[in-house]
Amino acid sequence: MHRPVDRAISATLFAISLAIVPAATAGTIVGRATYAGAPPQPRHIRMTADPECDRMNPDGIASQTLVVTSNGAVAGVVVSIKEGLDKDAKYPAPSVSVTLDQKGCMFIPHVLGVQVGQVLEIKNSDATMHSVHAAPVVGSAFNTAMPMLNQVIKKKFDAREVAVRVKCDVHPWTSAYVAVVEHPFFAISGIDGSYAIENLPAGTYTIEAWHETLGDQVSLPVKVSDSGTTPVNFSFAGK
Amino acid sequence: MVTDPRRTVHNTARIAAAAAFSLILAGGLVTSRHAGLSVPDWPLAFGQLNPPRWWQIESVRTEHGHRILAFLVALWTAFLGWRVYRFEDRPLARRLAAAGAVLVLLQALLGGLRVLRLSIDLAMVHGLVGQMFFALLIALAVVTAPDWETRKQPPTTARHRWITIGLVLVVITQLTMGIFIRHLGADARPLAGTWLYYGHIATAGVVLSIALDLHRGEDTAATASGNLLLAAIAAQIMLGIAAFLVTEHMAYDLETTMLEAWIPTLHVGCGAAILGLSLTGCLHAWREALIAGRSSTSTLTRGTP
Numbered sequence: 001m002h003r004p005v006d007r008a009i010s011a012t013l014f015a016i017s018l019a020i021v022p023a024a025t026a027g028t029i030v031g032r033a034t035y036a037g038a039p040p041q042p043r044h045i046r047m048t049a050d051p052e053c054d055r056m057n058p059d060g061i062a063s064q065t066l067v068v069t070s071n072g073a074v075a076g077v078v079v080s081i082k083e084g085l086d087k088d089a090k091y092p093a094p095s096v097s098v099t100l101d102q103k104g105c106m107f108i109p110h111v112l113g114v115q116v117g118q119v120l121e122i123k124n125s126d127a128t129m130h131s132v133h134a135a136p137v138v139g140s141a142f143n144t145a146m147p148m149l150n151q152v153i154k155k156k157f158d159a160r161e162v163a164v165r166v167k168c169d170v171h172p173w174t175s176a177y178v179a180v181v182e183h184p185f186f187a188i189s190g191i192d193g194s195y196a197i198e199n200l201p202a203g204t205y206t207i208e209a210w211h212e213t214l215g216d217q218v219s220l221p222v223k224v225s226d227s228g229t230t231p232v233n234f235s236f237a238g239k
Numbered sequence: 240m241v242t243d244p245r246r247t248v249h250n251t252a253r254i255a256a257a258a259a260f261s262l263i264l265a266g267g268l269v270t271s272r273h274a275g276l277s278v279p280d281w282p283l284a285f286g287q288l289n290p291p292r293w294w295q296i297e298s299v300r301t302e303h304g305h306r307i308l309a310f311l312v313a314l315w316t317a318f319l320g321w322r323v324y325r326f327e328d329r330p331l332a333r334r335l336a337a338a339g340a341v342l343v344l345l346q347a348l349l350g351g352l353r354v355l356r357l358s359i360d361l362a363m364v365h366g367l368v369g370q371m372f373f374a375l376l377i378a379l380a381v382v383t384a385p386d387w388e389t390r391k392q393p394p395t396t397a398r399h400r401w402i403t404i405g406l407v408l409v410v411i412t413q414l415t416m417g418i419f420i421r422h423l424g425a426d427a428r429p430l431a432g433t434w435l436y437y438g439h440i441a442t443a444g445v446v447l448s449i450a451l452d453l454h455r456g457e458d459t460a461a462t463a464s465g466n467l468l469l470a471a472i473a474a475q476i477m478l479g480i481a482a483f484l485v486t487e488h489m490a491y492d493l494e495t496t497m498l499e500a501w502i503p504t505l506h507v508g509c510g511a512a513i514l515g516l517s518l519t520g521c522l523h524a525w526r527e528a529l530i531a532g533r534s535s536t537s538t539l540t541r542g543t544p
Contacts, residue, residue: 045494046494047494048494049296049297049298049494050295050296050297051295051296052292052295128292128296129285129290129292129296129299131276131277131279133276133279133357135357141357142357143276143279143354143357144279145278145279145280145285145286147285147286147290169273169274169275169276169277169279169298170277170296170298170299171298172272172273172298172494172495173494
C-alpha cells in the first residue's frame with residue numbers, strides 16, 4: 001500500500017512528465033478501428049448458472065467479446081505506441097487508479113488500459129460472489145475471492161502486456177482484458193471505433209492495435225508533428 | 240447374530256471404492272465445467288466452511304460439492320484403515336489400507352495446491368492420483384474378500400498373468416493421456432490432431448486387443464468380470480467419440496451444457512471402471528502368488544512359537 005507522500009511524489013512526477021511535452025508542441029493521433037466484412041452477430045450469453053445473475057439479466061445479454069456496429073466500427077481495440085518514444089524517458093505510473101467493476105455479472109469495462117505500476121481497483125457491485133482471476137504471461141497470476149457486495153481489491157501489473165485476460169471463474173462467461181502499457185500513450189476504441197492518443201511529442205511512431213479475437217496489427221511508421229493531428233486507421237479482416 | 244469382522248472390513252472397502260468412484264465423477268464434472276478455480280481459496284471456501292448460496296451457483300456447487308464429498312471419502316478411508324488395522328491380519332490388506340490413508344491425504348493436498356498455485360500441472364497430477372486412489376481401494380476390496388484365499392478358480396498361465404499386468408499399465412497410460420487432453424484442451428485447443436489424441440486412440444485399440452486376447456485365450460475362462468470389462472471398453476469407445484464431438488466446438492466462455500458436462504465426465508468414470516476391472520482381473524490372476532507371498536510374510540511377521 002502506498003503512503004500519501006508516495007502518492008504525492010508519484011503524481012508530481014507524472015505531472016512533470018506531461019509538462020515536458022507542452023500542449024502547444026504535442027501532437028495527437030486519432031483514428032478508427034473497423035471490421036472488413038459483414039458485422040458478426042454477437043453470441044448470446046445466458047446466466048442461468050447463477051440465479052442472482054439470471055435475475056439481473058433475465059433475457060441474457062450479448063457477448064462483449066467482439067462488438068462490431070452496423071457501420072463496421074470495432075469497439076475494444078487497444079491502440080498504443082509500440083516504437084518511437086524516447087527510450088530514456090520515464091513515465092511514472094499515475095496516482096489515479098483505474099476501476100474494473102463486476103456489475104450485472106459482467107466485467108465493466110470489457111477492455112481497459114493501465115500503466116505499468118498503476119493501481120487497478122477491482123470492485124464487486126453485485127450481491128453474489130465473484131472471483132478475479134488474472135493470468136498475465138509476464139508476472140504473477142492471481143485468483144482472488146470477491147464474495148461481498150462493494151468489496152474492492154487493488155492490484156498492479158509490473159510489466160507491459162497487451163493484454164492480460166481477467167476472468168471470474170464463478171461465472172464462466174465473464175472476461176475482461178487489461179492492457180498494461182509502460183507509457184501513457186494508449187487508447188481504447190469506443191463503440192464508434194474511434195480512438196485518440198494525445199500529448200505525443202513530435203516524432204515518428206509505430207502504432208500497435210490489438211483486439212482479443214481479431215488479433216493485432218502494427219502500423220507503418222507515422223510522423224506526428226507539433227500540435228498536429230495525425231490520422232491512423234486500422235481495418236481488421238472479417239472472420 | 241454374529242458378524243464376521245472380515246466380511247465387515249470387505250464391505251467397508253467396497254463402500255470406500257464406490258465412494259471413490261463417485262468422487263472421480265464429481266472431480267470429472269469439475270473439470271468438464273471448468274469449475275476448478277471457481278472457489279479461489281483452500282481449505283476454506285470464500286473464507287468460510289460453507290459459503291452462502293453455494294448450492295445455487297453451478298460452478299461453486301460443483302467445486303465445493305466435490306470438496307465436501309472428498310472430505311467424506313477421506314473420513315471413510317480413515318475409518319476403513321482403522322477397521323483393517325483392527326480386524327485384518329493379512330499384510331497385503333494392511334499395506335493397502337495404510338497406502339490408502341496416505342494417498343487420500345496426498346490427494347487432498349494436491350487438490351488444495353492446485354487451487355492455490357493456479358496450476359494446471361497439479362490439476363493433472365490430482366486427476367491421476369484420484370484414479371490411483373480408486374484403484375487402490377478396488378484392490379483392497381478384492382483382497383479383503385472373505386473367500387480371497389479359498390475360492391476356486393481355474394489355473395492361470397504365466398503368459399496370462401503378465402498380460403493382465405500389461406493391461407493395467409496400458410489402461411493407466413491411456414488414462415494419463417486422457418487427463419492431459421482434458422486439462423490442456425481447455426487452454427490450448429485444438430489438441431485434435433496432436434500426438435496426444437492419436438496416442439489416446441491407439442492405446443484404446445491396444446486395451447481392446449488385450450482384453451479380447453484375455454477373454455478368448457485358451458488358458459482363460461470367460462468370467463463375468465471379463466465380460467463386464469469388454470462391455471465397459473465398448474461403452475468407453477462410444478463415450479470417447481461422443482466426448483470429442485460435444486467438446487470439439489465447445490465455447491469455453493459460455494455456460495456448459497448438460498451434454499458438454501456429462502459426456503466427458505462419464506468418459507472419465509468409464510475409464511476408472513476399466514482400470515478397476517483390469518486390476519481385479521490382474522489380482523485374481525496373481526492370487527496364488529500373492530497368497531504365497533502372504534504366507535511367507537505372515538510367518539515372518541508373526542513368528543512361530
